Amino acid sequence: MKTGLASTDIAAAPVRVMLLLGSLSGGGAERVAVNLANRCDPTRVDLRLALLRRTGPYLAEIDSGRVDAPAPRTVSLGGFARAPGDIARMIRARQPEVLMSFGMGVNLLAWLALRGLGENRPRWLCREDNNSDAQIDNLLGNPLGRRLIRAATRRVHRSADGVVAVARDLASTFEGRVGSSGRLRTIYNPIDVARIERSALEASVEVPERPFIVAAGRLERQKGYDLLIEAFARSRAASAMDLVILGQGSLEDALKRQAAALGVGDRVRFPGFQANPWAWFARARLFVLASRWEGFGNVVAEALACAVPVLVTDCDFGPREQVVHGQSGWVVPSGDAGALTAALDRLLGEPDLRGRLSAGGKARSAAFDLPVIAAAYTDLFVDLAMARSASPIAAPPTAWRAPGPQGPETAPVARA
Known part of the structure; x- marks a missing residue:
């Protein structure tokens, strides 16, 4: 499959988009994925979810026919090692034009899965939805382990076609890690x-x-x-x-x-x-x-x-x-x-x-209402699919940019 499609092809059929998550447990990222799946314009994007585990309360909020997952297996280190292969199989089966992975751990697994896909590799967005430096410090006490994970994260970001951060301050921590600044976007999370x-x-x-x-x-x-x-x-x-x-x-x-x-x-x-x-x-x-x-x-x-x-x-x-x-x-x-x-x-x-x-x-x-944010993601998915080369994401139209705060860039902090 060629991932760069002519504009006439894009107009003829919705862009195939796959959102990759660990599960649909009751967290913020999972809520965002379900909201996007249910509210992105279906005439422009055909959006599916790919889960490493078919579990979580938000499964009840999306058509099960639009959710892919590997066969259930016992959770183990071996299951983690098999995850890149599971991801690659789901991509080959559905042939998405755009893949967006959610969160540091899943982004790393997606990077491993995509390395062997060749021309079947979709355009890839890493979505970062948490303070990854704080996550790493909280999870790992070993300084060497922290350095290795941070180095792997930088490599993941440079390998992706774009990185989406959910806050401007968060995006600023990735500057310099992602190569061209045109590959870094801020889109706030949607709420319905x-x-x-x-x-x-x-x-x-x-x-x-x-x-x-x-x-x-x-x-x-x-x-x-x-x-x-x-x-x-x-x-x-x-x-x-x-x-x-x-x-x-x-x-x-x-x-x-x-x-x-x-x-x-x-x-x-x-x-x-x-x-x-x-x-x-x-x-x-x-x-x-x-x-x-x-x-x-x-x-x-x-x-x-x-x-x-x-x-x-x-x-x-x-x-x-x-x-x-x-x-x-x-x-x-x-x-x-x-x-x-x-x-x-x-x-x-x-x-x-x-x-x-x-x-x-x-x-x-x-400013965070779902129609506004879903439209921003829809535009991003369509423009990324239309990009014929591996060049960075083109500068977005104004509609992509998440609304800023109703006042100063950084809110003052109460000290008393």
């Missing part, structure tokens, strides 16, 4: 504002009787829930409230023990993964993202769409681009439980301030 607004009205959620603060995401160190629980336990303004943490992860038991040790075990709730987190968001007094690092923070954009006041950390990367301090959200330094406590006390004690942040945040959420 209309669906979120409908779902937020559902009354089936069993919310606490007391007023509550809400957070959501994987129960892992990255998300900073230990800092949030500490801040919640110290907060005078939150003393009559509950803290609801939506999600699943390896730290659930440790976080429950921490809450109990701090005397708030009966006020910190862990309802698990929720298919409709937005009904919780809309009923909360405050949404908090306490992350140590991020790539974008889908839940922040979703909370903005629910018109709940948002408190975020100034972590690398994403949240400080999503809100402007004092206008559409409140920003505090990352890794600082004391700053979180001070922000909780101020925001919970000032209803008028929460009202202003709620209104500003709701207006800000339109």
Whole structure:
């Protein structure tokens, strides 16, 4: 198969696009893939998902006939070693013109899979949706191992036809690693504002009787829930409230023990993964993202769409681009439980301030709406498929560029 197609061929049939992920577990990248699959213009792109494992709650939200995956097998190191071969077989079977892989680990596997495809190799986009340097530091304690993974990541980026980052600050870390700057793009993650607004009205959620603060995401160190629980336990303004943490992860038991040790075990709730987190968001007094690092923070954009006041950390990367301090959200330094406590006390004690942040945040959420972002990706896929040579991605039209923040390039950080 030749991957460079004449423009008349492109007009005659939608561009074949494959989105490659590990699974459809309940994370932000998986939500993005399903949103794109369901909302990119089908007259311009024929979009399929390729999974290394056919598992995850988001499988229910996409036509199973548009999802490819290898036969189930026991998860093991051998399964990881077979993943490049599985990817290559799915590519040969479907012959996509464009492949977009999601995240550092899957990008590495895609690079290994594509090396032997020759003329069957599709044009390839690496989508980076997290702070890869922080991920590497968190996963590997060995300095040599960190250097090797970073070197492999640079090689992956230089081998791809383009790199898509989900925040401008994140994209800046890849400058110099990807060769030509024309191969680096920033497109924010999409949220389905209309669906979120409908779902937020559902009354089936069993919310606490007391007023509550809400957070959501994987129960892992990255998300900073230990800092949030500490801040919640110290907060005078939150003393009559509950803290609801939506999600699943390896730290659930440790976080429950921490809450109990701090005397708030009966006020910190862990309802698990929720298919409709937005009904919780809309009923909360405050949404908090306490992350140590991020790539974008889908839940922040979703909370903005629910018109709940948002408190975020100034972590690398994403949240400080999503809100402007004092206008559409409140920003505090990352890794600082004391700053979180001070922000909780101020925001919970000032209803008028929460009202202003709620209104500003709701207006800000339109910048991340699914039709806008899906159109940007559709344009990218089509233009990349039309490129006849292995040259870098041409400079994009204005519509590709994700809307910037409603104010300064970098939001100021609250220090008190």
